[in-house]
Amino acid sequence: MTMPGNEAAFLADYDPQAYDRPSVAVDLVLMSVVDGAPAALLAQRAEHPHAGQWVLPGGFVPMNEDLDAAARRILSDKAHLDGAYIEQLYTFGAVDRDPRMRVISVAYFALLPADRFAAALEADPALTLARIAFAPSGEDRLQARGRQGVLPLAFDHAEILSVAMTRLRGKIDYSDIAFALLPERFTLRALQDVHEAILGVSLNKPAFRRRMLDRGWLQPTGERETGASFRPAELFRHRPSPVTS
Amino acid sequence: MTMPGNEAAFLADYDPQAYDRPSVAVDLVLMSVVDGAPAALLAQRAEHPHAGQWVLPGGFVPMNEDLDAAARRILSDKAHLDGAYIEQLYTFGAVDRDPRMRVISVAYFALLPADRFAAALEADPALTLARIAFAPSGEDRLQARGRQGVLPLAFDHAEILSVAMTRLRGKIDYSDIAFALLPERFTLRALQDVHEAILGVSLNKPAFRRRMLDRGWLQPTGERETGASFRPAELFRHRPSPVTS
DNA sequence: TTTACTTATTTCCATGATGGATATATGTCA
DNA sequence: TGACATATATCCATCATGGAAATAAGTAAA
Numbered sequence: 001m002t003m004p005g006n007e008a009a010f011l012a013d014y015d016p017q018a019y020d021r022p023s024v025a026v027d028l029v030l031m032s033v034v035d036g037a038p039a040a041l042l043a044q045r046a047e048h049p050h051a052g053q054w055v056l057p058g059g060f061v062p063m064n065e066d067l068d069a070a071a072r073r074i075l076s077d078k079a080h081l082d083g084a085y086i087e088q089l090y091t092f093g094a095v096d097r098d099p100r101m102r103v104i105s106v107a108y109f110a111l112l113p114a115d116r117f118a119a120a121l122e123a124d125p126a127l128t129l130a131r132i133a134f135a136p137s138g139e140d141r142l143q144a145r146g147r148q149g150v151l152p153l154a155f156d157h158a159e160i161l162s163v164a165m166t167r168l169r170g171k172i173d174y175s176d177i178a179f180a181l182l183p184e185r186f187t188l189r190a191l192q193d194v195h196e197a198i199l200g201v202s203l204n205k206p207a208f209r210r211r212m213l214d215r216g217w218l219q220p221t222g223e224r225e226t227g228a229s230f231r232p233a234e235l236f237r238h239r240p241s242p243v244t245s
Numbered sequence: 246m247t248m249p250g251n252e253a254a255f256l257a258d259y260d261p262q263a264y265d266r267p268s269v270a271v272d273l274v275l276m277s278v279v280d281g282a283p284a285a286l287l288a289q290r291a292e293h294p295h296a297g298q299w300v301l302p303g304g305f306v307p308m309n310e311d312l313d314a315a316a317r318r319i320l321s322d323k324a325h326l327d328g329a330y331i332e333q334l335y336t337f338g339a340v341d342r343d344p345r346m347r348v349i350s351v352a353y354f355a356l357l358p359a360d361r362f363a364a365a366l367e368a369d370p371a372l373t374l375a376r377i378a379f380a381p382s383g384e385d386r387l388q389a390r391g392r393q394g395v396l397p398l399a400f401d402h403a404e405i406l407s408v409a410m411t412r413l414r415g416k417i418d419y420s421d422i423a424f425a426l427l428p429e430r431f432t433l434r435a436l437q438d439v440h441e442a443i444l445g446v447s448l449n450k451p452a453f454r455r456r457m458l459d460r461g462w463l464q465p466t467g468e469r470e471t472g473a474s475f476r477p478a479e480l481f482r483h484r485p486s487p488v489t490s
Numbered sequence: 491t492t493t494a495c496t497t498a499t500t501t502c503c504a505t506g507a508t509g510g511a512t513a514t515a516t517g518t519c520a
Numbered sequence: 521t522g523a524c525a526t527a528t529a530t531c532c533a534t535c536a537t538g539g540a541a542a543t544a545a546g547t548a549a550a
Contacts, residue, residue, distance in 0.1 A: 020307075021266045022308060024266065062265075066340055067338030067339075093315075102308050189526085204510060206509085206510075228517075230526045234527085433498085433499095449539060474495090477545085
């Protein structure tokens, strides 16, 4: 290769094939809170490697697509969902994490209200919504349960899921991501349930109410929930970050 | 390609060259606090593209090296440093972020006490330690200054640096990363200076002292600083996370 | 040796956030 | 109409924090 005198000439001469390169994938941790427990959407692999086992929905990143765009495409194509809150999580790059070849995976997590998963589960029978149980030990080990028991995850996806849960727990009480797990209108009770499910603790009700209200994130709608056989709670809406705007 | 009946056969048949793949790089944000201001180590590019401009030290990830190992290797080879606190930051994957080809960059940040940079700066004249000034507007824009004025960064490295500063600011008061920016023994004043430099605010001294002391992170040494022309402060040592152990 | 000086360290108090018990309000349903 | 169950409000003790002020402990000059 010659040494070109200027940058344009250099680029024209540049050979991108000079070195072997790893594949880059995006894996999605699609999370929600279902029946008082965190849950993640998993897919059953149809092909080798690890055919039949459960994994996070994912796919490779083509040459002409931004990482974030790839995440959204996989959300739509593989999980039949859209409009989720999406955030890049961590990049996993151990040499042997995939038996086929070197694959570096950029993990994203995506948060959705529980009811939004119904369509996805119907559209694709290879998907399941797995409950994430806290390990009996206080430690950070996770167990995913499907319809019939404990679900082991293929590749290093259990670790990815664990990192996602840790991130979620870390962010929930200083950011407003909890609202991404709730429908547009919700009661304070529902908001508290989400916090309790993610953190794995039970919270004091008046204190929680106070805290949320004077964060300025809640917009009262004046409406009340229906269908309860007792005093219905007021419905609130998420008022997006009044501080930042 | 045939459809193999078992996983071993499938892997034997698998062609990793079937699709074009991006290059993967690791870029390092090497940070410290120097003279009361955050600073980052920058390198002057010797080659195209952007020859002569300033960038974060970085390099490509070969096929047989874990991401974390690549970060440590670059720390050692490109920055002539070792033993830094290293943490993965974020992965940047816009299609056109590098004019040569598609490069996905996994950014790490690394924290070091200010005095550790001296050897690196001597060993490699293409390195400089740039001061990071807060933008006059309250916003999160950053300016890097070198010996002779404002240093613009090539590629998307200004954005990477900005993400690193944001992460550092976000973590400094609930984690113990501040200690990675200090020598083994330090005064409470020095610890507070680090916090103030990162956060860009001045803190209340007695409150800061109390907070740090009952976090349990500080181990008194009984020794005192020397060379001050007034009452010398006690030297403390970092006692690594008493909670986690 | 003593005193001025400067910063470290401690003490003290006011304030605001939080945990938690308790009281009150307001729906549904028998 | 009243029992019931939960929402919502009130109240108080406790703890973390900001900040002023007092005290301690070195150095250096008188």
